[in-house]
Amino acid sequence: MEKVHGNTSGLRPAQLKSLSNLYRRRLAPGTVSSPELARNLTELSHELRREISLLIDRRGRVLSVSVADAKAAELPPIRRGEERLSGFHLLHTHPKGGPLSKGDLSTLFLNRLDAVAAVEVRPDGLPGSVHVAHLTPPGTVGEEEDWRILPPRSAYDIEDFDLGAQVRALEEEIARAARVREAQPDKERAILVQIDRGEVDAEERLEELRELARTAGAEVVYQELVARRHLKPGTLVGVGKLEELTSRAYHLDAQTLVFGQELGAAQAREIEEVTGLKVIDRTQLILDIFALHAQGVESRLQVELAQLRYMKPRLLGAGARLSRIGGSAGSAAGGAIGTRGPGETKLELDRRRINDRISFLEKQLEQVSVRREERRKTRSRNDVPVVSIVGYTNAGKSTLLNSFTHAAEEPRKVLAENKLFATLRPTSRQGYLEGVGPVIYTDTVGFIRDLPHDLSRAFRSTLEEIGDADLLLHVVDGAQPGADTRYEAVRRILSDLELQDMPEVVALNKADAADPETLAREVERLHGLPVSAARGLGLDELRGELSDRLHRLAELQAAQAEEQRLDAERRKDELNRPSPRPSELAGQYPHD
Numbered sequence: 158m159e160k161v162h163g164n165t166s167g168l169r170p171a172q173l174k175s176l177s178n179l180y181r182r183r184l185a186p187g188t189v190s191s192p193e194l195a196r197n198l199t200e201l202s203h204e205l206r207r208e209i210s211l212l213i214d215r216r217g218r219v220l221s222v223s224v225a226d227a228k229a230a231e232l233p234p235i236r237r238g239e240e241r242l243s244g245f246h247l248l249h250t251h252p253k254g255g256p257l258s259k260g261d262l263s264t265l266f267l268n269r270l271d272a273v274a275a276v277e278v279r280p281d282g283l284p285g286s287v288h289v290a291h292l293t294p295p296g297t298v299g300e301e302e303d304w305r306i307l308p309p310r311s312a313y314d315i316e317d318f319d320l321g322a323q324v325r326a327l328e329e330e331i332a333r334a335a336r337v338r339e340a341q342p343d344k345e346r347a348i349l350v351q352i353d354r355g356e357v358d359a360e361e362r363l364e365e366l367r368e369l370a371r372t373a374g375a376e377v378v379y380q381e382l383v384a385r386r387h388l389k390p391g392t393l394v395g396v397g398k399l400e401e402l403t404s405r406a407y408h409l410d411a412q413t414l415v416f417g418q419e420l421g422a423a424q425a426r427e428i429e430e431v432t433g434l435k436v437i438d439r440t441q442l443i444l445d446i447f448a449l450h451a452q453g454v455e456s457r458l459q460v461e462l463a464q465l466r467y468m469k470p471r472l473l474g475a476g477a478r479l480s481r482i483g484g485s486a487g488s489a490a491g492g493a494i495g496t497r498g499p500g501e502t503k504l505e506l507d508r509r510r511i512n513d514r515i516s517f518l519e520k521q522l523e524q525v526s527v528r529r530e531e532r533r534k535t536r537s538r539n540d541v542p543v544v545s546i547v548g549y550t551n552a553g554k555s556t557l558l559n560s561f562t563h564a565a566e567e568p569r570k571v572l573a574e575n576k577l578f579a580t581l582r583p584t585s586r587q588g589y590l591e592g593v594g595p596v597i598y599t600d601t602v603g604f605i606r607d608l609p610h611d612l613s614r615a616f617r618s619t620l621e622e623i624g625d626a627d628l629l630l631h632v633v634d635g636a637q638p639g640a641d642t643r644y645e646a647v648r649r650i651l652s653d654l655e656l657q658d659m660p661e662v663v664a665l666n667k668a669d670a671a672d673p674e675t676l677a678r679e680v681e682r683l684h685g686l687p688v689s690a691a692r693g694l695g696l697d698e699l700r701g702e703l704s705d706r707l708h709r710l711a712e713l714q715a716a717q718a719e720e721q722r723l724d725a726e727r728r729k730d731e732l733n734r735p736s737p738r739p740s741e742l743a744g745q746y747p748h749d
């Protein structure tokens with residue numbers, strides 16, 4: 158006897174047998190039901206006083222029998238990224254009568270069923286009207302819903318309805334949309350969701366998420382700030398909102414859902430299950446960008462380590478899912494977003510090997526940092542003052558370094574791009590300051606609010622090198638709203654690195670593109686100097702300020718050195734004073 162799914166408790170063996178016999182039913186291909194099957198179903202449903210659902214394939218075979226409504230019926234898992242419909246339709250009963258319910262329709266939509274059909278059960282147990290709905294083609298203009306409900310039919314002429322033709326037409330439409338998409342550049346189309354829990358910078362965070370997605374190579378087709386005071390443990394925003402987003406994705410032909418919040422492993426899985434979309438979070442996006450931009454041995458090791466640490470807890474029981482994502486179509490930069498490895502190496506997702514790889518990477522990085530430490534020691538300090546350029550990502554640090562060091566000639570030029578985290582490897586260039594002489598400027602990796610923990614851990618040694626500088630030049634993008642929240646985010650990370658006491662000069666960059674009033678306010682608030690690194694505005698003033706500060710620091714250091722020297726001399730004097738003779742000490746300490 159084949160398995161009957163759903164709530165079969167309390168059913169008699171004969172009833173179970175009748176249900177199981179439904180598996181032997183065969184429909185003509187391309188039909189929703191036959192009158193005989195409809196009657197068979199309504200009679201059984203009437204007797205059991207429960208809903209019965211059948212899943213039927215295109216050849217007319219019954220794949221599953223469930224004593225359940227459409228939502229709870231036994232269905233195959235959703236195939237993500239498929240261009241077609243599922244190839245099954247759901248036929249079920251409504252023992253209390255009535256048209257298709259919201260649950261029926263969302264089951265149709267979320268599972269991409271060929272159709273959903275409900276047979277009303279009349280009080281005498283005979284079949285009443287049959288209600289059928291199918292999906293509307295993606296991107297349908299003027300269509301209110303994602304589905305089209307057909308006029309009800311009598312169960313006795315249900316065989317006349319040509320479901321096969323309907324499905325063919327719909328699939329052609331879907332294929333056409335896919336062809337149009339293929340002709341367009343190979344970009345992952347993404348929907349962004351930022352949850353607004355009442356933070357002041359929620360809007361900014363959404364914009365930042367957009368920039369991150371863009372930098373990672375996605376095309377953002379829709380973005381939404383979702384206000385939620387309380388989050389649902391599994392789905393965060395709730396199933397209703399997810400269904401709405403799934404509908405958007407269907408019509409806008411998006412495959413990826415990006416959350417501005419970090420998602421737990423179980424959450425990501427649940428959201429993927431409900432939506433059938435690829436789900437990634439902000440951390441994955443940032444890791445991905447780091448992977449794309451990592452150059453040089455150390456940053457590659459750091460990025461891979463951070464990725465593996467992030468993924469490890471998420472791999473539990475998700476092997477199949479991840480390999481499926483990894484195997485999906487690539488984007489321009491090689492590999493789908495959220496799965497890229499540093500350089501050319503694709504991430505190895507075998508969980509058993511992850512621990513080995515993590516300890517290998519840790520050892521390698523350890524060695525790199527030991528070598529670096531040695532280099533640091535041999536480099537005589539204070540010969541040439543070092544200015545470390547720090548700041549939020551995309552503030553214009555690299556551009557400023559280029560204009561300070563006249564490194565505009567191609568090979569020496571530091572990459573400055575309108576992309577987040579363009580610079581990952583610290584780069585040093587020599588410059589010259591009037592009154593000081595040669596100066597070394599160091600360009601560093603950009604900061605970001607809520608820097609993913611795994612990344613800050615992996616990049617800690619690189620970031621700590623900022624502490625070797627004599628002075629920080631903190632560059633702030635003055636042309637974008639929220640300069641002060643970004644400034645504070647950088648200050649917070651500096652504090653985490655215990656570098657909060659380092660002397661700092663603030664430059665408000667992109668003055669050429671800033672609103673003068675806002676800029677003036679930020680200049681005042683942050684005690685900064687307005688500059689434009691790209692246009693070369695205010696750079697003389699900034700250099701003057703750096704020179705002054707370095708002078709004062711040098712004086713301070715000289716004074717401190719003098720103090721130390723005097724101290725040492727005093728101590729030496731004390732040592733040189735004739736020491737008491739042993740006889741004088743005798744008797745002072747009791748012998749034992």
Ligand SMILES: Nc1nc2c(ncn2[C@@H]2O[C@H](COP(=O)(O)OP(=O)(O)OP(=O)(O)O)[C@@H](O)[C@H]2O)c(=O)[nH]1
Pocket residue numbers: 548549550551552553554555556557572573574575576577578579580581601602603604666667668669670688689690691692
């Ligand atoms: N309008 C304007 N744009 C600027 C200015 N300075 C830099 N930019 C632009 O800002 C973008 C980012 O510049 P980068 O120098 O790469 O910024 P960064 O701080 O090094 O960024 P990361 O290395 O990604 O952290 C580029 O598109 C620059 O052309 C400026 O003074 N005015």
Ligand SMILES: [Mg+2]
Pocket residue numbers: 554555556572573579580600
């Ligand atoms: Mg840079």
